Amino acid sequence: MEVDLDKKLSVVSSEPGVYLMKNARGKIIYIGKAGNLKKRIGSYFSNQAQLDIKTKTLVSKISTFETIITRTEKEALILESNLIKRHKPRYNVILKDDKRYPCLRLDINSLYPNLTIVREIKKNGSVYFGPFASSHAVRETLKIINKTFKLRKCKTKEFKKRLRPCLNFQIKACLAPCCFDVDKNAYNKIVKEVTMFLNGRTSELIYKIKNEMILAAKAQAFEQAAVLRDRLFAIEKTLEKQVVVTTDFKDRDVLAIAGSPEYYLITLLFIRRGCLLGVRHYSFSETMSDNAEMIRTFITQYYERTPFIPKEILVPIPLNDVSLLEDWLYILKGKKVDVLHPQRGEKARLLNMALQNAQDRLKEQIDSNASNMDLLKRLGKRLKMERAPLRIECFDNSNISGKEPVAGMVVFERGKPKRSSYRKYRIKTVPKQDDYAYMAEVLKRRYGKGNKAKPYPDIVMVDGGKGQMNIAVSVIKELKLDSYFEVIGIAKKDEKRGEKEDKIYKPGRVNPINFGREGDLLLFLQRIRDEAHRFAITFHRKRRTRTFMKSVLDTIPSVGKKRKAILLKHFKSIKKIRAATIEELSALPGISHDVARAVKLVLAG
Ligand code: SF4
Incomplete structure (x- = not known):
């Protein structure tokens, strides 16, 4: 070759x-x-x-x-x-799709634009702000905007159908363009202020609002002046939380790279108007690229999908292709973008800050991966397995007296929960309460799909002790998969019998496994079982609540399918519908005063 x-x-x-x-x-x-x-x-x-x-x-x-x-x-x-x-x-170096970070979309194509959280940028004329460092950060920002500015809060679909304004109008958080003829210029003024806020032009915005407040006070429009004062306070409060890291108040992204033989981390600091807004880490394993290539391919992939490209990108190493990258970024942004590798001064200090962040995060990841691997190797040995159990799947059932029986499967890979692989099951074939039959059905559905069932786990763990474990073993044997993975059962300690800890059963053994001084192995398996329990029970509660909500509303003659859906969609729970006033209920489209009264009457009783 x-x-x-x-x-x-x-x-x-x-x-x-x-x-x-x-x-x-x-x-x-x-x-x-x-x-x-x-x-x-x-x-x-x-x-x-x-x-x-x-x-x-x-x-x-x-x-x-x-x-x-x-x-x-x-x-x-x-x-x-x-x-x-x-x-x-x-x-x-591949930036995965799930690395899309949340942004805010301002739908300026609409007559009365609103803001929504999105993860995908579409070239449809909307204006995007972000990306935000986390879902929490974007939700917090939207909350502040919704409180501070009277932009409409409802989705466009709902907005078009409204017959009456919602609560937001009553609490003076929206001008209700859904139902009233709101002056387009007045609404546009709000849109402009929101845009200034999101673009970080807060000092200009503060100056503008202060002037308006003074004018309102002079004109003795005290109510208006008070509204402006509150808006000013809200904006100033958000500014207090921001950390100023540069004195030139520019927008820039700062990149750092830290690596170990197993994997690398690229860290990105977002600096907007001189304030550090957030930090994101992207990890990559096994690459043939050198550091400069990694940074280059990261830049080309990242900025192609992000809504905002700053004027300056600081890179941690000199790149050969800087002018190529700058040309390419110019095409994307439509304006000049500088890709710089500063050696001294404030900007070099920012690069150091990014590197420090990257190294700290990398160290944390290496430590946690190393200790996870050590634990998994010891667990494999203790269970007499030939390999460390890198993937563990755990099942738990949930039902109350056989009602709405469900099951949940959680997956732990390399010792950590892999939530994207969790599965929920509604029991379909077992007519009466039978926990063993529930488990058999779920295992057949999970593993009985031939190749589609891959990847197989190294361990299948079932909650419920020996009985459940024996059912699992027979299903797995029936499917001819017994050579692929181990089956274990976990049972709660029986305190009445003086048992001090939960028990792990393995086929062919009468007594539970004794973990001796390796109590951390048992704790690890308990953690997986608890997660399966939490997952199954949450699913069960949701199903029961939905059924209960439907059944109570079904008893009200004037509430049909459509009205039921409207009430549930808006209030989310019977408790909240019960707490709502007749006015709040009848503010919903399709709910007349009489229907609202009927709802109140039935739910009160
Ligand atoms: S008042 Fe109307 S426009 Fe404003 S949020 Fe409610 S439904 Fe939307």
């Missing part, structure tokens, strides 16, 4: 372009771009002694490569970015 590579190398062009590395099965495992293809590809194979062990191992997986020549390096950069997106090669 090497001869083949040498031969191939000898005919590679020295032009700019993109190279695609493939493994023995012809799969693309890495894509890169180069100003000189021959030189770049040659560097992987000729200077093997200079490569670190990790890169050497990865290079050994290359069986062949392909090149695509481009006219310029800029074209190569764009092509590289598109090909990485399409092929998602294993050893490239």
Whole structure:
């Protein structure tokens, strides 16, 4: 294979372009771009002694490569970015879709725009603000805006259908353009102020509101002046929470990279108007890129999907392709963007701050991964398994006297909960209460789908002790999967019998496993069981509440399917419907005064 590579190398062009590395099965495992293809590809194979062990191992997986020549390096950069997106090669830096961070969308196409939280940017004329550092941060900001500005709060679908204003109008938080002929200019003024607030132009906004307040007071419009004063306080309060990190009050992003042989972390600090707004970490494992390439591919992927590109991006290492990147960012933003690697002064201090954050987070992750692996290895040994249980799936049932029976499955991978793989089950085939039959049905549904059931866990744990475990073992045997994973059962301690701790059962053993001094292993399994219990019970409660809510409302003659849906959608619970006044109920579309009275009457009784 090497001869083949040498031969191939000898005919590679020295032009700019993109190279695609493939493994023995012809799969693309890495894509890169180069100003000189021959030189770049040659560097992987000729200077093997200079490569670190990790890169050497990865290079050994290359069986062949392909090149695509481009006219310029800029074209190569764009092509590289598109090909990485399409092929998602294993050893490239790939920003996953779930790394989309929340933004606020201002729907300026609407006559009366509103703000909504979104994770996807669409080119539909809306204005986007963000990304925010977390869902919590975006929700908090929206809460402040909703309290401070009289922008409409309802979704466009609801807005179009409203016949009466909602509570927001009554509490003076909205002008109710849904029902009244609100002056477009007055509403636009609010939109403008919200935009200023979200763009960080808060000092201008404060100045503007202060002036309006003084004018209102002079005109003896005291109510109006008080509203403006409250708005001013609310804005000033949010400003108090922000940390000023630069004196030039500019918008900039600051990048840092920290790495260990197993994985790397890219950290991004968001600085807006000189204030540190947040920090995000992105981790990557096994890449063939060097640090400069990682930063470059991160920038091309990240800024393509983010709504806001600052004027300045500080990078932790000098990049060869700065002008290419700046050109590419110019196309995206429509304005000049500087990519800088400062060596001294305030900006270098920001790079240090980002690096410190990256290193701290990396250390935390390495520590937690290392201790998780140690625990899993010990657990595997204690359960006499041939391998460490990297994936554990745990099942629990939930029902009250057989009503609305459900089950939940939680997944722990490498010792941590993997929530995206959790599953909920509504029991379908068991007519009367039978916990064993519930478990059998759920296990068959989870593992009886052939290849679609993969990945298999290393351990299946069922809550309920020996009985449940034996059911699980027989189902797994029936499905001919008993050689794939271990089954264990976990049972609560029986305090009346003097038992001091929960019990872990394994097939073929009469007595529970004694963990001796390794109590942390039992605690770990209990934690998984508790999570399965919490997950199943939450699902069960939701189903019961929904059924209960439906059944109470069903008893009111004037409340049909449609009205029931309107009430439940708005108030979310019977408790809240019961607490609502007749006025609040009848403010909903389709709920007349008489219907509201009937609802109150039935729920009061
Ligand atoms: S008052 Fe009307 S426009 Fe304002 S939030 Fe309520 S439904 Fe929407």
